[in-house]
Amino acid sequence: MTSNLYLDYNPTISTLPLADLEVGKHFYWEIFGYSLHGQVFIVSWLVIGLILSASVLATITLNQVPRNNWQNIMEIVVEYVQGIAKNQMGSNFGEWVPFVGTLFLFILISNWLGALVPWKLIHLPEGELAAPTNDINTTISLALATSITYFYAGLKKKGFSYFKKYFQPTPVLLPINILEDFTKPLSLSFRLFGNILADELTVSVLTLLVPILIPLPIMILGLFASSIQALIFATLAAAYIGESVEGHH
Amino acid sequence: MADSIVSAASVIAAGIAVGLAAIGPGIGQGNAAGQAVEGIARQPEAEDKIRGTLLLSLAFMEALTIYGLVVALSLIFANPFSS
Numbered sequence: 001m002t003s004n005l006y007l008d009y010n011p012t013i014s015t016l017p018l019a020d021l022e023v024g025k026h027f028y029w030e031i032f033g034y035s036l037h038g039q040v041f042i043v044s045w046l047v048i049g050l051i052l053s054a055s056v057l058a059t060i061t062l063n064q065v066p067r068n069n070w071q072n073i074m075e076i077v078v079e080y081v082q083g084i085a086k087n088q089m090g091s092n093f094g095e096w097v098p099f100v101g102t103l104f105l106f107i108l109i110s111n112w113l114g115a116l117v118p119w120k121l122i123h124l125p126e127g128e129l130a131a132p133t134n135d136i137n138t139t140i141s142l143a144l145a146t147s148i149t150y151f152y153a154g155l156k157k158k159g160f161s162y163f164k165k166y167f168q169p170t171p172v173l174l175p176i177n178i179l180e181d182f183t184k185p186l187s188l189s190f191r192l193f194g195n196i197l198a199d200e201l202t203v204s205v206l207t208l209l210v211p212i213l214i215p216l217p218i219m220i221l222g223l224f225a226s227s228i229q230a231l232i233f234a235t236l237a238a239a240y241i242g243e244s245v246e247g248h249h
Numbered sequence: 250m251a252d253s254i255v256s257a258a259s260v261i262a263a264g265i266a267v268g269l270a271a272i273g274p275g276i277g278q279g280n281a282a283g284q285a286v287e288g289i290a291r292q293p294e295a296e297d298k299i300r301g302t303l304l305l306s307l308a309f310m311e312a313l314t315i316y317g318l319v320v321a322l323s324l325i326f327a328n329p330f331s332s
Binding site for chain 1: 308311315316318
């Protein structure tokens with residue numbers, strides 16, 4: 001039995017032109033000898049552009065009493081995001097609102113963009129455009145950014161005594177405490193990736209069986225689930241940061 | 250020949266992975282939802298808070314099944330042992 005890692009065993013099942021089921025096909029860009037998943041970058045840039053333009057539109061004419069509709073909408077968004085951070089960190093949450101809010105908005109907008117925009121109509125040489133979060137590389141990078149941030153937060157607040165938390169209840173738990181630092185990003189990234197991919201696969205399989213009307217309830221469930229996933233990712237990131245700032249004293 | 254055996258084993262393993270991974274979270278979600286209904290029946294004014302917490306914890310339990318699903322998907326679509 002030969003074992004080649006990640007061979008391109010990519011079955012494409014197809015009945016109708018709009019209902020192909022493709023997993024593991026990517027639109028590769030070759031840059032400096034690295035292959036990048038182009039479709040992820042294109043949609044990510046679109047998401048970043050959307051968030052940036054909404055923010056610019058909101059802040060272009062700032063008023064004490066908002067006269068600009070965008071300012072109204074974005075104030076609601078900012079207050080919601082502040083609520084997420086405040087619930088998990090208590091006081092002095094302000095410093096981490098930008099990070100948590102960026103995570104929440106990026107994940108939410110990419111999930112919904114992947115579900116709401118009919119990407120099938122845009123043809124790529126290979127693969128298709130979809131939510132950036134259904135690529136494991138995106139979710140792992142988001143999770144690692146969270147890890148780095150909570151280490152930074154703890155070290156900045158407490159200096160090297162931050163590492164005392166590894167001995168916290170008793171030194172016997174040292175291995176488990178170290179292991180926790182690895183399981184946190186693992187579970188964060190797999191949860192998001194698996195949920196989004198599962199949503200898209202369920203919809204694709206149902207579309208393969210019955211192309212109209214039947215997949216709609218599952219699509220709506222997917223929209224709901226993906227917004228909850230964005231909320232969970234942001235909440236957990238805030239909780240991890242809050243935990244390393246507060247400590248178990 | 251060896252390849253067809255690997256394929257068959259992978260497909261069976263994928264099915265078992267999702268099936269087993271669904272048992273525990275299923276029980277857990279049932280428990281959580283039941284307790285939440287009980288809580289709402291006892292204190293209807295706390296419904297909003299209970300609903301929020303319930304949804305968050307349901308999503309955590311859901312994640313466990315999703316881990317099984319990720320294993321199953323990688324067995325089917327990115328099998329390391331197929332040649």
